[in-house]
Amino acid sequence: MSKKFNKKEFINDVKANVRALYRRNLDEATQQQIFQAVSYTVKDTIIDNWLATQEQYEKDDPKYVYYMSMEFLMGRALGNNLINLTEYEDVKEALAEIGFDLNVIEDQEPDAALGNGGLGRLAACFLDSLATLGYPAYGCGIRYRYGMFKQKIEDGYQVEVPDNWLKDGNPFELRRPEYAKEVKFGGYVRVVYDEKTGRNHFVQEGYQVVRAVPYDFPIVGYNNRVVNTLRVWDAEAVSEFQLDSFDKGDYRKAVEQENLARNIVEVLYPNDNHYAGKELRLKQQYFFISASVQAAVSKYKKKHSDIRKFYEKATFQLNDTHPTVAVAELMRILIDEEGLTWEEAWDVTTKTCAYTNHTIMAEALEKWPIELFSRLLPRIYQIIEEINRRFVAEIEARYPGNFEKVRKMAIIFDGQVKMAHLAIAAGYSVNGVAELHTEILKKQELKDFYEMMPEKFNNKTNGITQRRFLLHGNPLLAAWVTDHIGDEWITDLPQIAKLKVYADDRKAQQEFMNIKYQNKVRLAKYIREHNGIEVDPRSIFDVQVKRLHEYKRQLLNILHVMYLYNQIKDHPEMDFYPRTFIFGAKAAAGYRRAKLTIKLINSVADVINNDASIKNKLKVVFIEDYRVSNAELIFAAADVSEQISTASKEASGTGNMKFMLNGAPTLGTMDGANVEIVKEVGEENAFIFGLSADEVINYENNGGYYPENIFNSDQDIRRVLMQLINGTYAPNDPEMFRDIYDSLLNTKSSDRADTYFILADFKSYAEAQRRVEEAYRDEARWAKMAMLNTACSGKFTSDRTIQQYVDEIWHLDKEVIEA
Numbered sequence: 001m002s003k004k005f006n007k008k009e010f011i012n013d014v015k016a017n018v019r020a021l022y023r024r025n026l027d028e029a030t031q032q033q034i035f036q037a038v039s040y041t042v043k044d045t046i047i048d049n050w051l052a053t054q055e056q057y058e059k060d061d062p063k064y065v066y067y068m069s070m071e072f073l074m075g076r077a078l079g080n081n082l083i084n085l086t087e088y089e090d091v092k093e094a095l096a097e098i099g100f101d102l103n104v105i106e107d108q109e110p111d112a113a114l115g116n117g118g119l120g121r122l123a124a125c126f127l128d129s130l131a132t133l134g135y136p137a138y139g140c141g142i143r144y145r146y147g148m149f150k151q152k153i154e155d156g157y158q159v160e161v162p163d164n165w166l167k168d169g170n171p172f173e174l175r176r177p178e179y180a181k182e183v184k185f186g187g188y189v190r191v192v193y194d195e196k197t198g199r200n201h202f203v204q205e206g207y208q209v210v211r212a213v214p215y216d217f218p219i220v221g222y223n224n225r226v227v228n229t230l231r232v233w234d235a236e237a238v239s240e241f242q243l244d245s246f247d248k249g250d251y252r253k254a255v256e257q258e259n260l261a262r263n264i265v266e267v268l269y270p271n272d273n274h275y276a277g278k279e280l281r282l283k284q285q286y287f288f289i290s291a292s293v294q295a296a297v298s299k300y301k302k303k304h305s306d307i308r309k310f311y312e313k314a315t316f317q318l319n320d321t322h323p324t325v326a327v328a329e330l331m332r333i334l335i336d337e338e339g340l341t342w343e344e345a346w347d348v349t350t351k352t353c354a355y356t357n358h359t360i361m362a363e364a365l366e367k368w369p370i371e372l373f374s375r376l377l378p379r380i381y382q383i384i385e386e387i388n389r390r391f392v393a394e395i396e397a398r399y400p401g402n403f404e405k406v407r408k409m410a411i412i413f414d415g416q417v418k419m420a421h422l423a424i425a426a427g428y429s430v431n432g433v434a435e436l437h438t439e440i441l442k443k444q445e446l447k448d449f450y451e452m453m454p455e456k457f458n459n460k461t462n463g464i465t466q467r468r469f470l471l472h473g474n475p476l477l478a479a480w481v482t483d484h485i486g487d488e489w490i491t492d493l494p495q496i497a498k499l500k501v502y503a504d505d506r507k508a509q510q511e512f513m514n515i516k517y518q519n520k521v522r523l524a525k526y527i528r529e530h531n532g533i534e535v536d537p538r539s540i541f542d543v544q545v546k547r548l549h550e551y552k553r554q555l556l557n558i559l560h561v562m563y564l565y566n567q568i569k570d571h572p573e574m575d576f577y578p579r580t581f582i583f584g585a586k587a588a589a590g591y592r593r594a595k596l597t598i599k600l601i602n603s604v605a606d607v608i609n610n611d612a613s614i615k616n617k618l619k620v621v622f623i624e625d626y627r628v629s630n631a632e633l634i635f636a637a638a639d640v641s642e643q644i645s646t647a648s649k650e651a652s653g654t655g656n657m658k659f660m661l662n663g664a665p666t667l668g669t670m671d672g673a674n675v676e677i678v679k680e681v682g683e684e685n686a687f688i689f690g691l692s693a694d695e696v697i698n699y700e701n702n703g704g705y706y707p708e709n710i711f712n713s714d715q716d717i718r719r720v721l722m723q724l725i726n727g728t729y730a731p732n733d734p735e736m737f738r739d740i741y742d743s744l745l746n747t748k749s750s751d752r753a754d755t756y757f758i759l760a761d762f763k764s765y766a767e768a769q770r771r772v773e774e775a776y777r778d779e780a781r782w783a784k785m786a787m788l789n790t791a792c793s794g795k796f797t798s799d800r801t802i803q804q805y806v807d808e809i810w811h812l813d814k815e816v817i818e819a
């Protein structure tokens, strides 16, 4: 396929790069300098393929998908690029020859953490799959100067440290100033009547302008020479000479524009599944969307003259509502700049935009105040008003006299612009991200929209890339799988089902569990080096890693640990299989209860890990700074996958899929994609507990439930809860965890008590945990279970997800790069 790897040439290139970049010889270079030099060498290969891809696309003139997302949680590039170039082993060997360890070199690279969690990581997996399947695609996003904060744990508390990921330079990015675009904010709209056409023209004046400069990141397909592009936009001030004549010499304005440019791409908002309504956030959204839509239109016009057929060559996938201004921005360009009528522009827009819904939780829904929106984006607001006027007319025509329908579906209502409603009204597709989630959308959250336009609604169950999360993250298991069934699973994950024939094979079971053990040793080393805690790789590694959020119920997990600790203390003679509970989670910087939960986990860890009387039967570890790079180590080493969200709240989850791929059975609720995981692997190979989504929704629709009944009738639970407020885990400040206690029992706040049904599910969870222990004690049974999880994970590749998007939404043609 690609040019054959030449070890000698590679070493020479690395040497030359170390000289050119740092004026040093190999033996004087730091590991970081070697990382840079190796990356530039690899980039050379990539650029050959990037050019070849561009040439092929240029020739074939295909349709592109523009995957628009505020977040791309890419992680590290070097190892992944080597994997996809199929040069990982070659480079490892070449580096060893000159005295360097590729693993150590990889560790020099900062994670590209331009995302919070699942939504951003999904975007990254999708780009990998698009390139591997050979579909023309652009990722469109923001080049934040600071990505997701680094998490330090100090005295058990989360401390946020800025993530200066660009400080040593980013070897893989390419600045493309020739494709810069201008983005306008504020000012007012002047209406000019054109006598010749008899139409009004809309001119934005008195605005501030920012230059958007794209940086391109190569997205390398697996072993196919395809290199697609992630294009993220940086903001620069437009120099004062380029102000329009109206503003010439306006010094104050020049300074304001400078500040706007500096602030706009400064930092990623660290909220996951939570809308904060900040003005700067809306600026970020319009900034990257305006630049991306302008770029897509420019690209189309290079080859085509009829803008009314734009949708034949471009489709926009909106990753949640964050990029939804794309709808109005495309309308603006088509009407104001391309001269289309409203009807023509609407026809193009509604054939171009498609929307993915990621959550049903009310606090995540984006609703912008009209005042803010119209001040910042006056022309865009005008367009949305007109979209709303026509949409409301449609609702009224469909449901005459039914004002309730207008109230529930209008795009602008009650002083707010509702982005989800705009995305649904203008999108040709609305998809949920797991079967259960899509059904809840249709039956509950978006019921009225579904009733009015059922043809738009569809499901695309999320997926993950096996190239990063098995081939790169778990090389031992990857090699074992390939030994047994060949390597086609790398691009065709369902083939991994061929492992099923080994599920009862004692030798295969032992090999499989021995690999798990080695991965646990590798993680134990990481924990020793990063936490200073000694964990026993022979204990059960029970893992919950994901964003810290009440609905994900890390609290249920740690309360259960407190319960187990009580049991062991009460019954020291009890036969208890040693367990290591591993947590990893960042909390949004302003999410107080989530941060207090981190403190609770660390406080419980302190007490338990230092209690010699329990003889290491229990360990609790909070891994600092959970992110893509350490996630790869964690999934490979997990025995148990904790997926314990309140049923109906987790739209899909993707962490659950990564655990499954790596042979960790799910301990979880029937929520999100857990439902589909259980369907694939069989109920007997998972540990399911808790209320169903229907039951939760039923309670919610009827005013909640009464956790105090459980508190009063169950002394184990009562004891654990009392330990939150009696100083057991905070001897110097017994009130420390009062807020958590209150959240479960009291209605001091306006919230219902125990909004997330933790007490309701506690006993069922504890029972499921007992089943986990029992299953683990039977080595053969556990090995079979673990292996079947890997073997049944074929559905959850993002290659499948992307193929479904292509077949059912985007309708792209596969490209092949000719030699």
Ligand SMILES: *Cc1c(COP(=O)(O)O)cnc(C)c1O
Binding pocket: 116, 117, 118, 119, 121, 545, 546, 547, 626, 627, 628, 631, 652, 653, 654, 655, 656, 658
């Ligand atoms: C996969 C992944 C997530 C999403 O995890 P969920 O359990 O689905 O919430 C978040 N962060 C990182 C670093 C991931 O790799």
